[in-house]
Structures are given as C-alpha cells and as structure tokens.
Amino acid sequence: MTERMVIVGGDAAGMSAASQARRIRNPDELEIVAFERGHFTSYSACGIPYWVGGRVEGPDGLIARSPEEHRRRGIDLRMRTEVTELDPGRQRVRIVEREHGEQARWVDYDHLVLATGARPVRPRLPGIDAEGVYGVQTLDDGQALIDALESGEHGRDGTRRAVVVGAGYIGVEMAEALVERGYRVTVVDRGPQPMSTLDPDMGALVYEAMCGMGIETVRGAAVTGILTDEAGRARGVSTGDAEYPADVVVLGLGVRPETELARRAGLPLGPSGGLLTDLAMRVRGQENIWAGGDCVEVLNLVSGRTQHVALGTHANKHGQVIGTNVAGDPEGAATFPGVVGTAVSKVCDLEIARTGLLERQARAVGLQFETVLIESTTRAGYYPGTRPMHVKMLAERRSGRLLGAQIVGRENAGKRVDIAAVALHAGMTVEQMTALDLGYAPPFSPVWDPILVAARKAAAAVREARGG
Amino acid sequence: MTERMVIVGGDAAGMSAASQARRIRNPDELEIVAFERGHFTSYSACGIPYWVGGRVEGPDGLIARSPEEHRRRGIDLRMRTEVTELDPGRQRVRIVEREHGEQARWVDYDHLVLATGARPVRPRLPGIDAEGVYGVQTLDDGQALIDALESGEHGRDGTRRAVVVGAGYIGVEMAEALVERGYRVTVVDRGPQPMSTLDPDMGALVYEAMCGMGIETVRGAAVTGILTDEAGRARGVSTGDAEYPADVVVLGLGVRPETELARRAGLPLGPSGGLLTDLAMRVRGQENIWAGGDCVEVLNLVSGRTQHVALGTHANKHGQVIGTNVAGDPEGAATFPGVVGTAVSKVCDLEIARTGLLERQARAVGLQFETVLIESTTRAGYYPGTRPMHVKMLAERRSGRLLGAQIVGRENAGKRVDIAAVALHAGMTVEQMTALDLGYAPPFSPVWDPILVAARKAAAAVREARGG
Structure with a gap:
C-alpha cells in the first residue's frame, strides 16, 4: 500500500526530508507531497545579505533547486499552497491554494513533516510598517530592499544613509552589504556590545573593528520608533534620546520559530517557542509527526538545554534524518544528537565565530569555569598576509572540559572554530586539546x-584554579 | 642543591624545553645549559621555502628568538658548540667549542635533553657534492641557494632553469619558491605521483594542478646522477633515461632523524632511526635522559606504530612536555600522547593536506576499510571566491571509525583537515561526524x-559494505 508523506514548508528541512525519503522509497511505496506557501523553494536565506551587497547574483543564484527539479525527482511540490490547520487526530492537514481560488480542502497523511521555518522579529513600534522599512528573511524581502537601494534616492547632502536595527549576525552582515552599496551605515542595538552571541569582551572587539570600517555602531540604544516623512515613508529611527536619519531602515533582529500551526494543534513547544522533538526528529509524544529546521528547538550538547538555532546547515541535517526515518531505512533510525552552538559570520574583513557556551550561558546551567583570552595570528608571524585573531576559551573548573570558544579576527580566523566544535562534540578537556595534531605550515x-595557544592558557588557568 | 639540565641542540624542541623548565624553576634550583653546533638557534626551517621564494625576509625573519634573548631568560646557550659524545653511565657529555680552539671537554648533567633534530636525505649519487646542488634544511643552506638564484646566471636561451629532486612537502614548496623567482621548474620524483604522503589518486590531483601551474613534474624517475660541466658545476640531473638541464639543483628529499650520538651511546632507536621515548618524552629505559623534536619517533594514535614526523609544531610540544617534566612540575607530569599524522602544505594556490592513515598505511597495520572521494567547494557555491576541493576519507569497515582524510583543493581548503584530525584524536566514527556542528555561513x-559531505558518503559506504 502506498503511504503518503506530507511536508509543510518547502525550504531546506522539508525538501531535504523529501529528497532523502525518495532516495530510499520509490513512488509506489511512498507518495511525497510538499506544500510551500511562498513563491520560492530550497533557497539560501543566509545568502540574502550577499545578494543585497551585490556580491551574489540573485534571486536565482540563491535557489538550490527549483520546483521543477523537485518534481522531476518524484516529489509533488505545490507552491503557493498554505497549510492553515493541522488535525493530528484524523491525520490530515487543511490547505488553501492561494493561486487557485483560495479554496480550502483537507489532505490526509500517513507521515507529517513540519518544516515551517522561522519568522523575523518585527517589534511593534510606531512606523514599523512604513514604506522604507525592510526585513531580510525571504527572497521577496531581499528583492524589495535591492529595488529601494537601486532607486537612487539620496539624502539631502547627497549621502545615502541606512540604519540597521540589531547588531547580531544578520545585522552585521546587512551592515557590510549596505557599506558595499555605498551607504553610510548606522547599526543601532540595545545591547552593550554588538554580537550578543559573543561575550561582551569579545563583542567589544567587534565594536572597535566596526568603527574602524566607518560603520557607526550605537550600543545600549533601543529603537522606540521609526521616523517617517509627510508621505509616511521611513526617514530614520528614534531611540528616544536620539534620532538617526536614514533613506532605508533594515530590520536585522533575528528570527523566531514559526510554530503557530503547531501551537494550535497542541504540539509541544519549548521555551523559545520551537517544536520539541526526540533524537530521531519525531515530535515528542507523536508517532508520525516529524519536525525539523528553523521551527524546532534542538538540544545543546554542552548546556543540556534545548535552544532555537536557525541555520541552514542544521535544517539540512534534520531533513536528512527525517527523510531516512519516514522512509524506514532498514539500516536503522538516523538521529540528530544535537548542536554545540557553532556559528560563524563576517562583517567586511572581520571574522566572528563562536561555539559552545558564553559565560552567561554557562552560569545559567550551573557550570563553574575559567576563561582565557589570547591574541595570536592566522599564519606564521613572518608569513605575508598573517592577520591578528583573538580567541576566548571557557573551561570547566573542576573537570577542565572545554565549554566554549569565541573568535574575533581577520581573514582565515573564523573557521578555526571548527576545531573547538569537534572538541566539544568529543567532550575533550583543554589539557587534551593542547596535544591536538593540527595542520601546521607557515x-x-x-x-x-591559536586554538592550541588558547587551550594551553586555559589548561594552565584550570590547574591554577584547582591548586589555589 | 642546584641541578644541571644539559640540552643538545638549540632549536625548537631544545629551546622550548629550556624555556618551559625556566618558567617553573629559577637558576638557583636548575642550571640550564644548551649546546648548539650551528650558527643559529630557534629558527623556522619550515619557513625557508618562503624566504627562498622572496615572500619572507630572511634569515632574521625566520629566527624566533636570538641567543641573547635566551640568555636574558637565564638559559646558558653556547653556540657553535658541538656535543661529540654522550656518556650516560657517568652522566656527562663531551663537547667541542668550534670557535674556541676546538678543545674538547666533558660537561656533567643531572638531566639530559636530546634535541639533535634531523638531517636532510642526500643520496650518494655521482656529482651530489658539486657546486650548484643545494639543500634547504638550515639557514646557511637557504642563504647559499638565494645567493645562487640572485647571481643571475642564465641558461643558454636566457631561461633560468631549476630541477627539484623529490616531490614531497619540501619539494613542492621549493618548486613554488623557484617559480616565484622566475625559474622554469622541473620536479623529478621516483614515485608514481607527487606527494607520496597522499594516496596515489589524490597525488594525481596534485600532479594535474602542478602541470597547470607550468611546473614540469616527472614521475617514476629516480635521479641517477648530477650532470656537471667542465668546471665541475651542476648543470642538471640524469635519470638514466633522460637528462634535465638546470642552473640550480635543489634537493627536496625530506629528512631523517639525527641520532648518531644516541646510537653510539646505545640508546633505543625505532625503525626510522628515531629515538624511542615514553609518553613523558623520557628516552625508554633511561631515568634522566629526554628526547624530543625531529630526532624522535612518535606514536601514531591511529596505526598504533611509532613513526618519524619532522614538524616544528610537534617539536615545540615535545619541548614543553620535557621542560615541564625536567622541572618536576608539582601539577604532575606532562605527556605527549602521540600524533594522528596531520600535515598541510601548498604549492602556489593549491592546498594539500592529510591526517590519519593512507590506504597503504591502513593495510600495513591490518585494518580493513572503505574509501570515498568527493568534490565540493570551499564556500557556498554562489559566493564569490568559492574554490573546488577534493576530500578523500577512509573509515574502518567494521566499526565505521574514521581512519584518515586527505584534501587537495584551492584557497581555504587545507586547514579543514583539522576537523578530521580532532575527530581522529576523539576516535569518532564517520556516522558521528555527519552530525558535527561546524561553522556555516556562505x-x-x-x-x-565538504568534510560533512565526505563523512556522509563514508558512512553510507560503511553501511553498504556491512549490509552486503
């Protein structure tokens, strides 16, 4: 008997699940139907800043696979079709075909995959819906912003100005994109330092570097409203204390899990509002509902807590696991054991990376730890193109176990975070890390x-703390 | 009572041991005397190719610390002083001061550190000692080669030609250096592919890339003699079948442990001729003799065998361990658990890296394994500057444990080998590696x-092999 796999959301997690299930089961065994409410499928949202900045051709360049390609692989992908209700009791979902008369109907499933993604944080501020305020979550968002940037409207002095609200990953990436477009950029953030995904001392290094790039960064300043002109168009932001004029305002505040459907269906959500699953990516307490990608919370293997991490690389892994398990791979169930909290980003030539826990995250789960901060270089000191890099490391006081690492540096600094990420997966101590056989040539x-330098210093700090 | 630590060899391992011991013990407790037979101390031999190529200022730029700096830190470093005999029974070494009348005398020790380094392989070929044949092991070697390159002698047609004998790390790095000096370069190697530190299929990728750079690479051709002119000066090499003219001939055949003193003193040597130590870097069977750096064999944690690996990064680690242990750090003995066989190199913009075991090495220790080879890119496919990279992975058939990885690619490919290196230290399976939380942004x-792509394919190969 043919079973039916229904997928809600046609982006990374959903379509990876579809592709993987199709690799294992043919259409006679498993029918695969995917519903996507938007205009695009399988695209790289994380590539949008580089498209906006003009480094990448878009939107087509950001699309990994077209609907037609999915269909040719035996996946019945329905675009512009929104799932408006889940009915787990009767194993069906209600759909509305947006381009076919808005008619609603129910579709039965044997296996349901929730891959509804995330929605951008959009604070309820006066003027937030004004023309000239742009999000950067979807390809449609990206196109609207690019159109505005290319419309050639200038400020009164001929300078084009942009304000970016939020100085996290998306905020700093958008700051770079707008600098590349020739804008004078102000980033406004309510935190004490940019990159609240770093400890403040490392965020301060990002702040200094951004100043050096001519990006104005306003810290500790919450935006209280969007300034608009008489035509109702955004002309800047206000923080109460000050006003920052702008021709475009870009919202770079990150995303939250899009789980309204799941919530209404009574499915279990975690503290960040993401769906909770088991290690096989099955929604907790459900036999045949699976969830993955930006709509779920995942286990952080270092903190032991679930958290929301919106990253395409996780979404693809989740999709692989779900596809394998829905298809019932005779090799055994696949699992997603969790994350260690790795992220890497850049703003101009500054590279920013982290993995594991920040100080506040470590404290929040009851860990006692030592921290070290070292400065080194990306290549041998005498080799041309060597650039500075800072590494911060956290190690548990009692066990010496690595708890986290943060990197702020220039070219070739960021991806070194992977060394610490693998060490976290393996539960290594910083003393063990001092013996790692890493690739060396000038x-x-x-x-x-630099990772070894930090590990040595961290190991010494742990020994000293225990001895003292 | 003041003890005396005597160090034979004033380069990375020896001087790291001295510095580390001095950090823990003051001169009243521990006298530290180091003997170096050459003109230089604490220099980067691995930087010589970049100095020859003109990218790095030398020789001073390659010297990490001068004799005066060491002396200021309370280390009695004696340059141009050769140790000619070890007498473990009476705890003394015989020295000859080369610049002070060549007089010999005995020096007593409480702790002896052997850090005698390595000597370049120099085959006994007709003409090998001719003028115009250069090694690249010492700073003196480097200066002699640079003087020759800058002397402006040209071949008959105005082209300057160089032959590099050997296509391992030092050979390909010297090929790059000579290309940068404007030479037409021929690399002659007796192996079927360049880089015998890679499997032949990966070496073939290096061969193709070197051809694309205009470097002639002659494979499967053993040099049988140096061609000389009437003045006795080298003018090329002969392989029996063919002759390759050259204005300079560079020997890039790698190095062997310099352990003649140790052999004569009856200290234990391994199959490669390197000193054998325990995990604390104490020479096996000796209470107060230590050894580290290029003169020892180290345990390969994947093969379980000792091997000779001449790399400054290991030498520095050995020195740290020895210095800690000679000083009797109350925190407990330091250890060097072993290597996993990581190495990285480049020739022009080609990056070459490996870790773990090659196919032949895995077979030699009785392992059965699966191999996969994938091609991916260094960045998101749509991101500017993305470059191709190949990854080969070996996994044990029965356990799925990672056994090795090899990378041949362009900019930003090579250092990814560290991910696999840490996974080897941790004993991860390739299935576990598929879940690694590595830094992702376009x-x-x-x-x-690419490492995840290879791990996925390797995991699938292992499952298939076990199922079949």
Missing part, C-alpha cells in the same frame, strides 16, 4: 595554532 | 561542509 598557521 | 562553507 602559510596556514603559527607553529602553535 | 563566505565560509557550503551548507554541507
């Missing part, structure tokens, strides 16, 4: 890789 | 990092 690293 | 990686 064009690639100093004779002591 | 400028840094495709959504599936």
